Amino acid sequence: MLFLFSVVFTFLALFLIPGLFISRRLSVSFSLKNIIRFFKITASKYDDEEERNGKRGAMGDKEKRAMNRMPKHVAVILDGNRRWAEKRGLKTSEGHEAGARTLMENAKDCFAMGTNTISLFAFSTENWERPEDEVNCLMALFEKHFKSEMPYFQRENIRISVIGNRSKISESLLGLIEEVEEATKSYEGKHLIIAVDYSGRFDILQACKNLAMKVKDGLIQVEDIDEKAMEKELMTKCSEFPNPDLLIRTSGEQRISNFFLWQSAYTELYFPNVLWPDFGEAEYLDALTWYQQRQRRFGRRV
Amino acid sequence: MDLNQSMLLLSSWIGQIGGFGLDLLWRFIHLVVSLWYIVSGIIEAVESYAISLGLNKKYSSINIAKLRCLAVVVDIEEARDVTKVIELLQWLRTIGVKQVGLFDSQGLLKKSKDLILGTIPGSMLSEEIAEKDFSPDQNRLALEFISSSDNKEAVMKAANILLQRYLTSSHPENDKGENFFTETHLNEALRVVGENVHAPDLLLVYGPIRSHLGFPAWRLRYTEIVHMGSLKYMRYGSLLKAIHKFTGVHQNYGT
Structure with missing residues (x-):
């Protein structure tokens, strides 16, 4: 009995109580669910081949290996704002507002866990077909969050790039986008790519068009056109890691809906059955655990 | 002390x-x-x-008419086991699927197409079926064999065709090629280089990797993607369940 009590006491003293204070400081939701996720993710981080063979490297090596198994580039299709609002009897605009809040929280968590590039499919070319009120609401949200999050981007040295077709975007939003991009263009290490009026097919076509212009202007020869040349013209050329390692599409839909068609050939596709505003830190940890348990081979034999 | x-x-x-x-x-x-x-x-x-x-x-009872075209992506390791692929195709034929695209990155299944076509009764290459114009009630299985060369390489060839057309056209100096580089034009150019541009409704991925392994990007716009696990341990019930689930999916295409 005394032994059991001492085990419980030790567990509380060494783990839970300090954890509560730490979680307050780090704003991490502390629950048994998250403890289990933490154990799972830690296990998958370090339980690699060398560990199983009994070769234990220095702590630095371990950390390096763990970081190598973190996705460098995470792409997210933010789906389910409208359904989330509908389920709660709220207006569509409130669903999008909740989605925007989730977006910033997740971006912060994602960067904190060692990801370099995050791409967000915020508004597709097809989204223009939605009701005018909803489109206006989304555009207003972009403006609001670009303004309000600017100090955070600068404080954390996060580079912002907005990709997509800019021809239909309002003057005020366009001005703001250019301002944010200009202010953050020199930052390195963390990169947030926001796709607005983007489609994968449009990306491929504009890359073809850019190559044609370069040939016409005598900058390159027709013979120089290959996959590498094409990739340099895609909109993700702005990123150090143009191809995502992990693509998350929320709300349980299992398709990539015209997002990063060219770039996602060997991207791990994760489709959680969670609406975007409900996709929190615990769900992101789930996605990371899932990703780290996969084996990426890029079509080659191992 | x-x-x-x-x-x-x-x-x-x-x-x-x-x-x-x-x-x-x-x-x-x-x-x-x-x-x-x-x-x-x-x-x-x-x-x-x-x-x-x-x-x-x-x-x-599955509304199989909703599934016009199904594509199967097979991991390179699993593509070596052609007997399993044949078994899968026979199941698909039993379910009533009419058109199947088979993809592996290195084209192993393309090399085995004669064996596959010879083993499955009523199967033909999709381009042959298009040419011969069979009546839809005939129990035919149209097969297409796809590899990595049909992906980015094919898009590059098609882009080159558009580029040549653009450069040889009498375009004004300020023309930015808007009328040459459209989806319709690229689809047409892909057909010229011998590519099928038909987008599959459902993509089943067999193997340990949860990606589409380089399946032709241009054709994946609204395709439902389902990971089925290893081909070695495939089950008829899982296949039926995946197809049934697909027939219940509603897509609003971003609107």
């Missing part, structure tokens, strides 16, 4: 108990997680067999 020793002894005890407690917790969590995976695996297998045996009436 005695007090010092007893304190050291006490702290080492606490350390040992703490270490043991955490080790116990660690093992318990591992056990719970492992059990969860085992139980969910068993439930999945039982459900799959129930579907195969027709015990689950929900899956007995």
